[in-house]
Amino acid sequence: MLIVQKFGGSSVANAERIRNVAGIIAESFLYGHEVVVVLSAQGDTTDELLDKAAEINPAPSKRELDMLLATGEQQSIALMAMCLEGMGLPVVSLTGWQVGIHTDANYGTARIRRVDSERLRRELDKKRIVLVAGFQGVNKFDDYTTLGRGGSDTTAVALAAALHADKCQIFTDVEGVYTADPRKVPAARKLEEITYDEMLELASMGAQVLMNRSVQLAKRYGVELEVLSSLVRAPGTKVKEVSKNMEEMKITGIAKDEKVARVTVAQVADRPGSAFRVLNAVAKAGINVDMIIQANGRDETNDISFVVAESDADAAAKALQERQSALGFDHVSLDKDIAKVSVVGAGMMSSVGIASLVFEALNDEHINIQMINTSEVKISCVIDATSADRAVAAIHRKFFET
C-alpha cells in the first residue's frame, strides 16, 4: 500500500515530537507500506521568520517572503530524515523543487499546477521513506512559492493524487472530526466517516481540522483522507465520497465561526441592479461575501447586509465608502461581535424538520437569530458572538444527546 502521511508544525515542534512522529512513520514503513511524508515547519518557526522579516521590512515582497519561509519546512524534513537515519531506516528528504511541485506565480498563495512523480517514484523504488517539504513549490521562473494557510495539507493531497496513493493520512493534534468542538461540547462524538462535501462545509464553517483547498483537491482526485492524531494511536475520521453513515445520520456536525463580521449598507436606493452593484464593489476588492439579506426600508431604499471574514470587514467598508455616491446609499455599518453557527449533514436534504429543530434549540436558549442561510447540506445562523458556545451545545444536545 502507498500511504502519504502529513504532520503539522506542532507534531514536529521539538526533538521529542520528531522522535514520536518518526515512530509512526517507521511503523508504517516496517509494515511494508511505501511511505511518503509531508512535513510543516517546526512549531513557531514560520512566525519567528515573519518577525525577523518585519524587523527589516514591514512590507517585504511576497517573493522574498516565500524565499525566507520555505526554509522552515526544509529544516523539518532534514531533521526528520536524521531521526529516521538514527533508527537505521532508509530515508531521503526532498524540497518542493526537487520533487517538482509546480505552482502558479502567486507568491504567498500559490496554487499547485502539476506534480512530477518521477523522482518520488524513483526514491520509493529504492525502498526509501521519502520526506517532502510541505507548503512549497516552484513557479515557471524556478522561483520558490508557498501555498498559503493549510498549504502542507494541500501538498499531501497533491502528492497522493500524483502517486495514486491508497490513502492520505493527515495527522493533527485532534483525534478526528467531531460532531462539535470537543473542547466546548464534552458530549461531542468522533465521526468514523464523513463525506468530502460535509467536510468542506465544516471546514469553511470554522472547524479547524482541514483546509478547504485540500478537501476540494481530495474530492476532485478521489483521494481518501484520514484525519487522525499524532499523539494518540487511535483510528481517526475518514473523509471520502460516500459515507456509510449517510442514510442513518441526518446531520454530521456543528461548527462555529467567530471570525466573521456583518456589513450593513444602509438605505441603498431601490433601483434595478443596486444590490448587484453593491456586492460587485465588494467582490472587486477581492472579498468573499456570504449570507446576503436585503431588507425593505420604509422609504424607497433597502438595507443590504452580508457576512464577510472579520479580517476583510474594514476593507469591505472602505471599498463601499469610496463608491458611496455612485452606489447611492446612506452609510455603512459593521458588526464584528457576531458568530456563525452551522449545522452540516449530507443527510439533511432528505430529511424534513432539521431547520425547525435548530431553531427550536436556539429558541430554548433564548438566542436571537439575526440571519439564516440554508443549503442542501447546511443550515447557518448568525447570532450574537457571546451566545455562540451555548448555541452549539444546545444544537448538539438536540441532535446527538437524545
Added chain:
Amino acid sequence: MLIVQKFGGSSVANAERIRNVAGIIAESFLYGHEVVVVLSAQGDTTDELLDKAAEINPAPSKRELDMLLATGEQQSIALMAMCLEGMGLPVVSLTGWQVGIHTDANYGTARIRRVDSERLRRELDKKRIVLVAGFQGVNKFDDYTTLGRGGSDTTAVALAAALHADKCQIFTDVEGVYTADPRKVPAARKLEEITYDEMLELASMGAQVLMNRSVQLAKRYGVELEVLSSLVRAPGTKVKEVSKNMEEMKITGIAKDEKVARVTVAQVADRPGSAFRVLNAVAKAGINVDMIIQANGRDETNDISFVVAESDADAAAKALQERQSALGFDHVSLDKDIAKVSVVGAGMMSSVGIASLVFEALNDEHINIQMINTSEVKISCVIDATSADRAVAAIHRKFFET
C-alpha cells in the same frame, strides 16, 4: 563595472548589521555598478542548526546535514533582499540551485564543477542587485551540497570567474591583510597589495582572512580579490597576480598557526623506503603532512617527525599504530603544544639573509626552534606554543619596525 561582493556571517548577524551591509551594496549599485552579492548564514545560525541536528542524531548523514545547513544562507539572502527592497532598490535573491552552482557529490565538502551564468546575467540585465546564497550548490542528482569551511568565499570567487567580474570584494571583520595579527602585534601594518601566492602561504599558515580554496580559484581564473571591512569604510588589501610592492618589500607578513601537532614515529627501522611507508600510511588516512624531518638514531633506526593539523593528530597516530608491525617502529608520540610561525614574502627568494634574520629574532627572545621548513616564499619554524605570540612580535620588529 561588475562587482561581486561577499559578506560573512557576522556582517549579517542581525537587523542592524543587515542594514549596514545593505548600505554598502546600495552604494555600489547606485554608483552604476552591476552588483552580485554572496552572503553567508547569519551569525551563529549554522552552529544552532548543527546543535539541533546533534540533539536528534549525533551522526547524521552528510546529505541531510547539507539539506539542513543550506537553509541558513537562504534566510540571509531573503532578509537582505527585503532590506534592499525597503530602500526602494530592485533586487532578487537566488539559492545555489537557482543560480546553477553545480558541484561534485561530496556532501559537506563539495567542490564547484561549473557555474551557470545565464540566470545571473538575465537578472543583471534587468538592472537588479542579485543576492546569491553562499556555501551551497547542487550535485548531479539535484541534491543540495555545501562547500565546507570558507565556502561562501569560494562561491564569490566562482561567480566572479563565471561572470568575468571586474573585481571580487570579500568583506570581513578585519580591514585587510596585515603584516601580522594586529590584535597581537600593535605595530602590524595593513598591506595595500599582496600576490595570490603570498596570500596562499599566509592563509595556510593560519591567517584567518581568506580560505586557501578561494585564493587558489582566484589565482587560476585571474579574479582580482579585495579583502576589506564591512564596518570601517577604508580601502582593504588587494590580492592579485603581481604586487607592486614585490621588489621593495622582502617579506609580506608573519602568520601563526597554533592548531598543529607534531607526530613523532620513534625508531623506524632504517630500511629503504621506510620513511615513504610511514608517510604513505598517514596519507592513506586522508591526512595532510607538513615539515617532515628524519633524525638518525644511535642504532639502525631513525625517528621521523612531521606536523599535521591538530584535529588530525589522533587519527594519524591511530593509522600508524594499526600498521605498527608492517612499518616496523617502536612507538608514536604526539606533541600538541606547538605552534608554527611563518614568514611569507614573494620577495624572499631574491633576498639573502631573511632566514638568518628570523633565527636572530627568535634567538634574541631565547625561543627554541624545533623544526624548520623553507620554500621560495616562506620560512616556517615550529616552536613551543607558549612562545608563539612573542615570536611573531619579535620577527615583526626585526622586519617592519626598524
